[in-house]
Amino acid sequence: MLHTASALKNLLLQKSVRTGTFTLASGKESDLYIDCRMTALDPFGANLIGDLGWHAVRSKIHSEQLQIDAIGGMTLGADPISLAVGMTSALRHPDEALQVFTVRKEPKGHGAGKQIEGNFKSGANVIVVDDVITTGGSTLKAIDAIEREGGKVAFALVLVDREEGGRQAIEARGIHVISLFSRSTLLDE
Known part of the structure; x- marks a missing residue:
């Protein structure tokens, strides 16, 4: 998995990460922009995400003896990730x-x-997915929709945690977050 993680990190840095000054969907200004779709919609990136994501998800399922039926999240960011892991x-x-x-x-x-x-x-017992979490807002909206429709969210899988409070907001709802990368691990901060 170390080679897979390294290859995915390199692809994210090459295709998805930009530095500068950006206004995010949350309205916040940031020195970092991450467009995971560029990596998740790349066939090599999708394979790497599938491998690393399935390894992380399966480890959690087995360690906690969970029964999981499905995986998904808010369109469009979660779609290629969910499909790759599935x-x-x-x-x-x-x-x-x-x-x-x-x-x-x-x-x-x-x-x-x-x-x-x-x-x-x-x-259904499900895993909620997001590509990037900043405030956690889109992940929380997906959780709300899933719960309204009678689903039970076991945990969340995110490709990149920007480390700006999103994980804490989601975990405050009692939903553990697994991130494949964080801002720190992606940028070696």
Whole structure:
């Protein structure tokens, strides 16, 4: 896993991390911008995320003897990560394969009016996913939608924790956060 983590870190630094002055989705100014979609939507990046993410998720599932049905989060950031981890789970351990779902920002205005699409059922034990957490706001919105639809969030998986309070906000809701990278580990601070 060390080689996988190193390769993913290098790809994130090459494709997804920018320094300068940026206004984030939260409205905060930052010296760091991280667009994980550039890495997660790269076929090599998706494979690395699937490997590292599945290893982290499976370790947590086994160490705590959890029964997990599905993995997903707020579109668009969580989608490629959730799918990569789900596909890796199916390839490596078909008997433990995770179904994948996505949470819309708002319920659909037509058809069934669903906010959660894909392989999600009320009563399911799920892992909520996000690409980057800053304040934790989008992850918390996904958790709210999942809980409204009858899902139970076992824990969260994030690709990068910016270390700006998001982890604490999510964990204040009683949901443990596993991050594959943090600002510190990504930038060797």
